[in-house]
């Protein structure tokens with residue numbers, strides 16, 4: 001068993017608060033898993049890497065991305081499966097280089113996310129690990145019955161029976177999670193975040209069919225009514241949650257339902273959108289952004305568990321800087337402590353993805369997915385922006 005020790009590390013292991021100085025981390029080079037950690041005198045290993053007091057933390061997880069979407073090209077999404085695949089490969093590479101070692105993809109044309117997830121074993125392209133939803137579920141006229149539909153990225157469902165069949169089909173296609181567009185959204189023309197796309201019965205069927213097959217059900221839910229319906233139906237996470245009220249926040253906190261606020265998806269439109277995308281989108285985002293950030297601050301205060309997901313691929317919200325922006329907004333806009341922000345970006349993400357047996361902390365038995373930074377992100381969360389940070393997956397350096 002050949003092993004490598006990383007020594008002189010300031011280590012945040014994803015489980016205990018703070019970066020512990022003069023730590024070490026031993027990785028089995030064959031399995032890519034952590035075999036020991038500690039601090040003080042260095043253990044005997046085949047190889048020693050002195051990281052010279054740099055800061056090591058678990059690889060970060062982006063719990064909400066769209067690998068087929070082009071953050072810079074605005075409204076013209078890729079159409080053919082080849083274009084979708086090429087875009088996805090570029091986005092995934094950018095994510096990994098930014099320090100994101102796992103993503104949860106929530107809606108992509110041609111099930112390219114599922115296919116790339118499966119191809120990773122055979123073709124070693126640079127990419128984070130992938131939890132894939134394949135195509136998402138919308139109702140007629142709903143948030144996914146627009147450009148996504150044209151890109152073969154959604155199923156349109158209008159009854160409990162259709163819902164049952166489509167959830168089963170999605171899981172047959174190979175999806176790890178089932179994504180339902182419960183409400184309208186910001187980026188679509190014909191609907192509004194407060195619109196609800198499905199009946200309670202349809203939503204209940206979606207959740208029970210997913211759970212019957214050990215899959216989590218993911219709700220895109222922005223308006224208050226839709227969020228409540230998603231919670232009533234038993235969805236495992238609420239995405240966006242723009243008009244989340246205090247009562248709903250308390251329910252999520254009590255039940256441990258994760259909120260993925262995708263702060264940068266809204267912020268990037270408000271900040272950079274004018275003149276580049278249709279005015280109705282910028283107006284919609286600007287109108288709701290104040291209420292949104294207020295509601296997110298309230299959710300933080302009420303202890304709603306969160307993960308770090310960006311909706312990467314939406315307008316001006318790319319797979320690299322967009323993730324760093326999300327961490328910055330968590331700390332500086334909605335009042336999450338830097339320490340909690342790092343937990344949200346690592347172990348909480350792993351729990352939501354259902355991969356916490358293998359990922360999310362740098363503790364014995366888990367895969368050695370980690371990043372090496374020159375400065376502490378606890379002192380300044382923007383330390384994660386370091387352009388030439390080192391990124392490791394399964395103990396192998398990728399960047």
Ligand SMILES: [Zn+2]
Nearest residue numbers: 064066106311
């Ligand atoms: Zn999304």
